[in-house]
Amino acid sequence: MTAEEIRTAVSGTLAVPVADATAAGVYVGDLLSDVMGHAGEDCVLVTIQNHLNTIAVCTLVGCAVIVLCHDRPVPPDMAEAAAREGVAIVTTPLSQYAAALALSSLPPAEH
Numbered sequence: 001m002t003a004e005e006i007r008t009a010v011s012g013t014l015a016v017p018v019a020d021a022t023a024a025g026v027y028v029g030d031l032l033s034d035v036m037g038h039a040g041e042d043c044v045l046v047t048i049q050n051h052l053n054t055i056a057v058c059t060l061v062g063c064a065v066i067v068l069c070h071d072r073p074v075p076p077d078m079a080e081a082a083a084r085e086g087v088a089i090v091t092t093p094l095s096q097y098a099a100a101l102a103l104s105s106l107p108p109a110e111h
Helices: 003-009 032-038 052-061 076-085 096-102
Strands: 013-016 025-028 043-047 065-068 088-091
Touching (some): 003 013, 003 065, 003 088, 025 096, 032 052, 043 052, 052 076, 076 088
Parallel strands (some): 065 088
Antiparallel strands (some): 013 088
């Protein structure tokens, strides 16, 4: 699923577009150490964590797209790092649960 398809599914906004960002699974988590230990590669991370460390974790585990829930803003340093690292960011008014349901056509991305 492309970042644009993810944006459509969660009725969101593509805050940081990345041309080739795609996801093959979904991981939902706000505790970044849990994301590091359990998220699979090529996933979309559904979270409320809108800071620079989220980009670092996504880069480490191979998450290509972040969905920020509850319309959390994307800070400039996070947007900059995401663009540099090739991680797309979508913002949505949905909760984490509602966003996960909207992306239910993708399997869980866990290892």
